[in-house]
Amino acid sequence: MADRIAKGSLDAALRFLDAARRTFKMIEDFLREGAMLPIEGRADLAGLRLWPIRKFRAYVVCYLEREGEVEIIRVIHGARDIARVI
Numbered sequence: 001m002a003d004r005i006a007k008g009s010l011d012a013a014l015r016f017l018d019a020a021r022r023t024f025k026m027i028e029d030f031l032r033e034g035a036m037l038p039i040e041g042r043a044d045l046a047g048l049r050l051w052p053i054r055k056f057r058a059y060v061v062c063y064l065e066r067e068g069e070v071e072i073i074r075v076i077h078g079a080r081d082i083a084r085v086i
Contacts, residue, residue, distance in 0.1 A: 001059065001075050016056055020075060023053045023061055027072075031065050039083050048073065050082070062086060 002020075006013035027034065034049030045064070053059045053075070062073040062082065076082060 016053070016059075019053050019055045020059075020061070023051060024070070024072065026054075027051050027061060027063055028070050031068075031070060034061075034063065037062075037082060039086060042086075045073070045086060048086070050078075052078070 002013040002017050005016050032049075034051040037048050037050050039045040039048055047064055049063055049065070050060045051063065053061060058078055059075055060078045060082070061075050064071045064073060074086060076085060
């Protein structure tokens with residue numbers, strides 16, 4: 001994702017990476033706070049949650065809680081059909 005942003009602005013890409021790291025930490029601290037997104041027919045993604053990246057709210061982190069830990073599945077632009085792309 002950052003590489004795509006860097007094509008337009010390296011500074012924006014670095015800010016994105018910093019915001020993503022901070023968001024990952026927030027998810028770790030508040031694991032069950034993300035919005036749930038049911039994905040039909042994908043038992044492996046049961047409990048999938050979304051959390052927007054701060055200051056880059058068009059992008060969301062798709063993650064799962066696995067035995068008290070965070071598994072980041074993907075960072076994706078929120079305008080995409082998340083259920084289809086995941």
